[in-house]
Amino acid sequence: MDRKNGILFTSDLQQELKAKFYYPDADPLHGTRLFFENSGGSLRLKSAVEAKAALEMFPDCPERIHERSLYLKGLVEEGTKQILEIMFGAKSGALITELTASQTMFRIIGTIMENVSGGNAVTTAIEHPSSHDAVEFYCKQTNREFRVIPASHVTGGIDPAEIKNYVDKDTVLLSVMAASNISGTIMDMEAIVKEARAINPDIYIVSDAVQHAPHCAMDVEELQVDAMNFAPYKFFGVRGCGFAYVSDRVAKMPHPKLTAKQEMVWELGTPSPGNFASILQVIDYVCEIGGKFSTSTDRKELYLEGIHRIHLQERALLYHLLEGSAEVPGLRHIKGVNVYVDTEDLTKRDLIVAMGIQGIDFTECVAEYQKRGVTVFERVNTSLYSKRIVEALGLSGAIRVSPLHCHGIEDIEAFLKITKEMASTYSES
Ligand SMILES: Cc1ncc(COP(=O)(O)O)c(C=O)c1O
Numbered sequence: 001m002d003r004k005n006g007i008l009f010t011s012d013l014q015q016e017l018k019a020k021f022y023y024p025d026a027d028p029l030h031g032t033r034l035f036f037e038n039s040g041g042s043l044r045l046k047s048a049v050e051a052k053a054a055l056e057m058f059p060d061c062p063e064r065i066h067e068r069s070l071y072l073k074g075l076v077e078e079g080t081k082q083i084l085e086i087m088f089g090a091k092s093g094a095l096i097t098e099l100t101a102s103q104t105m106f107r108i109i110g111t112i113m114e115n116v117s118g119g120n121a122v123t124t125a126i127e128h129p130s131s132h133d134a135v136e137f138y139c140k141q142t143n144r145e146f147r148v149i150p151a152s153h154v155t156g157g158i159d160p161a162e163i164k165n166y167v168d169k170d171t172v173l174l175s176v177m178a179a180s181n182i183s184g185t186i187m188d189m190e191a192i193v194k195e196a197r198a199i200n201p202d203i204y205i206v207s208d209a210v211q212h213a214p215h216c217a218m219d220v221e222e223l224q225v226d227a228m229n230f231a232p233y234k235f236f237g238v239r240g241c242g243f244a245y246v247s248d249r250v251a252k253m254p255h256p257k258l259t260a261k262q263e264m265v266w267e268l269g270t271p272s273p274g275n276f277a278s279i280l281q282v283i284d285y286v287c288e289i290g291g292k293f294s295t296s297t298d299r300k301e302l303y304l305e306g307i308h309r310i311h312l313q314e315r316a317l318l319y320h321l322l323e324g325s326a327e328v329p330g331l332r333h334i335k336g337v338n339v340y341v342d343t344e345d346l347t348k349r350d351l352i353v354a355m356g357i358q359g360i361d362f363t364e365c366v367a368e369y370q371k372r373g374v375t376v377f378e379r380v381n382t383s384l385y386s387k388r389i390v391e392a393l394g395l396s397g398a399i400r401v402s403p404l405h406c407h408g409i410e411d412i413e414a415f416l417k418i419t420k421e422m423a424s425t426y427s428e429s
Pocket of ligand 1: 039040103177181
């Protein structure tokens with residue numbers, strides 16, 4: 001198999017990785033199940049959960065000078081450094097931490113909108129509400145025109161050629177997600193940023209990487225974006241925190257801050273060392289995968305190799321999901337199954353498939369999958385959270401199927417066999 005269609009881990013490596021996660025194949029209360037809803041919250045690394053739990057046992061404030069306190073403070077500092085330099089590829093700027101990724105997004109967009117002049121702000125029709133609604137909210141608050149770029153019904157993403165129809169010299173901010181959490185389409189951020197900066201060199205560009213970050217390297221310097229965020233609970237880690245990078249020029253903007261702290265500090269109150277210890281374990285894990293393919297001893301190089309290998313493994317799983325094997329046909333070939341916004345070039349897609357089965361509505365279909373031991377999720381236009389996004393893709397809904405890199409071909413085949421049985425039951429009844 002070539003890179004275009006991904007490269008699978010060896011079966012031994014895949015099994016080894018799966019064993020590092022809690023409950024990959026069964027829920028302790030509800031029994032055996034395939035967890036193919038990783039875009040809604042990924043399988044958790046044991047090491048990431050344990051690192052957080054271990055630190056929650058200590059009462060010490062990380063702002064004191066005794067040994068335990070200094071150790072906790074060191075973890076926060078090291079975590080901050082590694083998130084910025086290794087995960088975001090940042091050479092400068094600052095880290096924002098909040099309880100959720102959505103909160104980081106509202107804080108960043110609000111700060112830019114309140115501090116920069118200009119007549120309009122632009123987002124896209126397929127953004128998660130955290131960025132779409134933040135742009136809308138602050139346009140209202142600051143009396144700006146709110147503009148929304150439509151999505152391509154063919155690719156499920158944003159066509160860079162659309163940028164010139166929405167961004168102008170008066171645009172304060174452009175917000176485009178790095179990859180869609182419904183279609184899995186990876187945006188051509190390089191081209192989008194280039195188009196926007198050609199029109200308005202000073203524009204502030206914000207990218208929600210919550211969907212994309214667990215699957216592919218991020219590089220804020222290469223992309224020249226002002227802000228990017230991710231959610232650890234979708235990145236093999238824990239719930240209860242969101243992390244975001246902001247560029248120097250955003251970090252220095254007036255923002256709610258403790259007076260005594262330096263201008264680049266955004267933290268309000270004492271950070272939780274457990275969250276940083278946990279994300280350091282996620283970085284360790286990705287580096288460990290990198291180490292299976294590289295002899296480098298440099299942590300950033302190992303991380304980049306590891307995430308690249310995750311991306312290739314996931315592309316190979318996506319290929320199998322769509323095309324099937326000698327054992328069972330893929331989604332593209334099962335009668336009665338529709339694959340939405342299905343593009344040939346898998347290099348532009350994360351491991352998500354938006355699909356439906358003829359003869360059964362999406363919500364009922366998800367329940368039928370669950371009865372057969374498969375956890376997936378439906379995005380439908382009757383849900384307040386999904387309506388705008390699915391309709392922007394020309395759909396009334398879709399079942400989102402999102403396995404993870406630690407799944408193997410046998411997991412994909414099990415899903416395909418269940419899907420084939422369901423399709424023959426419902427599409428022919
Ligand atoms: C693409 C995308 N952005 C942002 C978010 C929001 O993340 P959080 O729940 O941490 O605020 C999500 C969560 O579903 C998402 O999928």
